[in-house]
Amino acid sequence: MKFVWVMVTIPSDSDVPEIYTSKKKALANLNAEIEFAKEQGYKVEVSEDCLSANWTTFDEDYSVSVRKAKVQ
Helix, strand or coil: CCEEEEEEEECCCCCCCEEECCHHHHHHHHHHHHHHHHHCCCCCEECCCCCEEEEECCCCEEEEEEEEEECC
């Protein structure tokens, strides 16, 4: 079975999640999103397993998560 890593951002301009062939690449992009939010001054809550994060801007709640998905 083949697997990919999927990063889902809510809200998003697209209904299609970002897909990565390695966990390392997916986590690097998740960390980039987290760092960007922190640089903007938002309080970011990261999950214990470091696979998801949440923050609130002035008018919207954001959620970013990475998960493993089976390729069919």
